Amino acid sequence: MAQNRTDSPSxxxxxxxxxxxxxxxxxxxxxxxxxxxxxxxxxxxxADVGMGSFYNHFDSREQLFRAAVDDALERHGNRFDxxxxxxxDPAHAFAQSFRLTGRIHRREPALSQVxxxxxxxxxAVDNGLARRASRDxxxxxxxxxxxxxxxxxxxxxxxxxVLCLGRLLHDQPERDHATSTDHVAQTVLxxxxxxxxEASEICQRPLPSxxxxx
Amino acid sequence: MAQNRTDSPSxxxxxxxxxxxxxxxxxxxxxxxxxxxxxxxxxxxxADVGMGSFYNHFDSREQLFRAAVDDALERHGNRFDxxxxxxxDPAHAFAQSFRLTGRIHRREPALSQVxxxxxxxxxAVDNGLARRASRDxxxxxxxxxxxxxxxxxxxxxxxxxVLCLGRLLHDQPERDHATSTDHVAQTVLxxxxxxxxEASEICQRPLPSxxxxx
DNA sequence: ATTATCTATAGATCTATAGATAATGC
DNA sequence: ATTATCTATAGATCTATAGATAATGC
Numbered sequence: 001m002a003q004n005r006t007d008s009p010s011x012x013x014x015x016x017x018x019x020x021x022x023x024x025x026x027x028x029x030x031x032x033x034x035x036x037x038x039x040x041x042x043x044x045x046x047a048d049v050g051m052g053s054f055y056n057h058f059d060s061r062e063q064l065f066r067a068a069v070d071d072a073l074e075r076h077g078n079r080f081d082x083x084x085x086x087x088x089d090p091a092h093a094f095a096q097s098f099r100l101t102g103r104i105h106r107r108e109p110a111l112s113q114v115x116x117x118x119x120x121x122x123x124a125v126d127n128g129l130a131r132r133a134s135r136d137x138x139x140x141x142x143x144x145x146x147x148x149x150x151x152x153x154x155x156x157x158x159x160x161x162v163l164c165l166g167r168l169l170h171d172q173p174e175r176d177h178a179t180s181t182d183h184v185a186q187t188v189l190x191x192x193x194x195x196x197x198e199a200s201e202i203c204q205r206p207l208p209s210x211x212x213x214x
Numbered sequence: 215m216a217q218n219r220t221d222s223p224s225x226x227x228x229x230x231x232x233x234x235x236x237x238x239x240x241x242x243x244x245x246x247x248x249x250x251x252x253x254x255x256x257x258x259x260x261a262d263v264g265m266g267s268f269y270n271h272f273d274s275r276e277q278l279f280r281a282a283v284d285d286a287l288e289r290h291g292n293r294f295d296x297x298x299x300x301x302x303d304p305a306h307a308f309a310q311s312f313r314l315t316g317r318i319h320r321r322e323p324a325l326s327q328v329x330x331x332x333x334x335x336x337x338a339v340d341n342g343l344a345r346r347a348s349r350d351x352x353x354x355x356x357x358x359x360x361x362x363x364x365x366x367x368x369x370x371x372x373x374x375x376v377l378c379l380g381r382l383l384h385d386q387p388e389r390d391h392a393t394s395t396d397h398v399a400q401t402v403l404x405x406x407x408x409x410x411x412e413a414s415e416i417c418q419r420p421l422p423s424x425x426x427x428x
Numbered sequence: 429a430t431t432a433t434c435t436a437t438a439g440a441t442c443t444a445t446a447g448a449t450a451a452t453g454c
Numbered sequence: 455a456t457t458a459t460c461t462a463t464a465g466a467t468c469t470a471t472a473g474a475t476a477a478t479g480c
Contacts, residue, residue, distance in 0.1 A: 160379075161371045230459095
């Protein structure tokens, strides 16, 4: 009857969290495979979890998928933040995250697939990736690096470019993804009010390796 | 046994075409309503067509949906073409179509919904709308109005902007859609290499009314 | 004693087709 | 005679839950 007196989660809570995480991870694979109609049983089997457990955590497949996509975006937004933590210039941080996102389309096709399966949900500013991009833009405006009259409208083009670039790289596997991404990044920076030469230079700076833990 | 000797479709062919068109129209409503899992029976009932007829025309719901989306995009691409038929400047034609697309998100929510339900499929250049946009860009480059090193990469940003703008207008119904659309259009024109002042001017020109048949 | 998980399944739902009917062609 | 459509349904599939089992808390 008495509650756990410590703040740390109990063994039972940890077990519950593990089941939930397994479901989310399995759902990410399923979404990445484009199997949006996969039976719940298939997902729970992939998660190595009993069918009944699903309903302990989610009411519907749709709800699970949303949680799975949010988790993926949050996780990767976080990764970008760590990579740019040491950068003073918010414009540089923005450009670096944009360029890394383009490279991830090739490097991690599963995440890429999740992105554009639920693509336009991402265009809303209430997900981990778009929220961080908005934040970087606002910071760069404050620092006098960008000139943007309306952040939401700028995000329209930024998010659109991220999504459609992913689509293009997917459709044209022979295309050089680094060059293409940097080209689009440069275009986007100019659109955000940065002079062309500076945009070009900032998109040629070395990037952290995707292999290194940030 | 003998084939119909005239080129005009026979009564039978016309009947078949009517059934197909009814299915496509019903599918567009269903897609617009976001009911991507709607049972086939529901679609055939909306089309006022027997369940069995569905299989005379399509193998699966997915196939019907694709045909429905293609039809919607082709139909509207065509509408834009007629509107800009009398314009000499391809840059003006491009800008006008872009601005009208933004207005259509408000004016015809069903089409808008179709667009971003199948949004990223649209980013591929093999649909009626994107194909026309590419064509206009190429023409404007030839006419010396745009400066675009890579049409496909430019289309990445254009298509992304169209989609995500639709999303934004949907999420923020209080936002003025004409002003927002024209602002994004201007940004896109600058990105396509047009000087800022000219881009601004071209986005202030009067538009044909959506009510007039083009 | 309580909570989370598991297994097994009733009942709902849907797809795809068989066979009947109606329209067209000649 | 041929082709398209319709109605009705067998069989496949899936969801959501009931009831049993296992793990944790005290």
